[in-house]
Amino acid sequence: MKKKIFTVLAIIFIAIVGLVVVLIFTSNLDKLPDGGNGDNGDNGGYEDTLPLGSDPVLEFPYNTSEFIFHISGFNPSHQGFDLNVNHSVGLLAMHDAYVTNVMTFWNGIGGHYNTNLMFRLNDDWWYEYKLEPWTDNLTWAMYQENNLTISIGDKVLANQSIGPLLYLDPQCHIDYTLYYQDAPVCQYPYFSVTAKAIFDPVWARYGNYPGSPCQ
Numbered sequence: 001m002k003k004k005i006f007t008v009l010a011i012i013f014i015a016i017v018g019l020v021v022v023l024i025f026t027s028n029l030d031k032l033p034d035g036g037n038g039d040n041g042d043n044g045g046y047e048d049t050l051p052l053g054s055d056p057v058l059e060f061p062y063n064t065s066e067f068i069f070h071i072s073g074f075n076p077s078h079q080g081f082d083l084n085v086n087h088s089v090g091l092l093a094m095h096d097a098y099v100t101n102v103m104t105f106w107n108g109i110g111g112h113y114n115t116n117l118m119f120r121l122n123d124d125w126w127y128e129y130k131l132e133p134w135t136d137n138l139t140w141a142m143y144q145e146n147n148l149t150i151s152i153g154d155k156v157l158a159n160q161s162i163g164p165l166l167y168l169d170p171q172c173h174i175d176y177t178l179y180y181q182d183a184p185v186c187q188y189p190y191f192s193v194t195a196k197a198i199f200d201p202v203w204a205r206y207g208n209y210p211g212s213p214c215q
Contacts (some may be wrong), residue, residue: 049096056095059158060185060195061167061176063090065202067200070173073203073213079184080130080177081213090166091129091148091174092157092186097121101153104145107132112169113141115148119156127178127187134169134210144168167173186214 023128050056062068072082082182097119133144144184148163150156164209178187191199203213 044098044100044120044132046100046120049098050121052122052124056121056178056190057192058094058178058190058195059092059192060128060198061092061094061129062201063092063161063176065198068202068206070206070208071127071203071213072208073215074186074188075215080128080175081187082173082175084171084173085165085167086170086172088164091131091165093119093129093158093160093161093162094176094178095119095121095158097127097156099150099152099154099156100126102145102148102150104141110134112136113138113144115141115145117148117150117162118168124181125179128176130175130177131165132171132173133166134171134173140166140168188213 003012062083067085067087068083069086070082070084072084072207076080099117100120101116101118104113107113107114110132112132113136114136115133117129118126118132119128121128122196131144133140135141135144144166148167156162165172176187177184178190179185188196188199199213207213209215
């Protein structure tokens with residue numbers, strides 16, 4: 001009899017704990033980091049920085065092209081641009097946007113830490129910077145994140161400085177991608193005249209394949 005009572009009490013206890021966990025989780029959904037374009041179904045509380053139906057015009061993400069020594073273009077197996085550098089560089093926002101995520105995490109595939117930044121333009125368009133200073137040291141990874149000058153919820157303007165990409169290893173680079181309706185698209189056709197003037201000669205010299213950077 002005592003065993004049955006204990007079992008019933010245990011079941012009741014587990015049910016109560018489960019209910020409390022569900023209530024806590026659902027009450028904090030709005031505090032979870034935004035995924036995708038940061039909408040969470042209700043625009044995430046962010047204003048559009050690009051009118052719906054319009055195409056973005058993107059600026060170059062570095063404050064200099066001097067230290068770039070390799071570019072990986074956009075193709076089916078790599079849906080973004082890698083800009084490898086041999087020195088720390090300043091990062092610039094590509095377009096007016098709201099910051100919807102800043103996250104440092106362990107990249108198990110590469111064996112190093114990433115700091116990923118997400119920027120929302122509107123319900124259709126957003127872009128992402130994957131900062132890869134290439135370190136397996138969490139202290140240095142957090143130093144990278146903490147040296148950024150932006151936080152979730154901030155509005156950035158095109159060409160605004162957002163902090164450095166720290167050079168910590170010869171494989172240091174940014175992997176950046178433009179998204180339309182959550183699908184990656186090649187950003188080159190959306191570059192401004194100024195961005196193309198910076199990118200084109202560097203791609204011609206250091207691109208990982210000839211011709212268009214969009215494959």
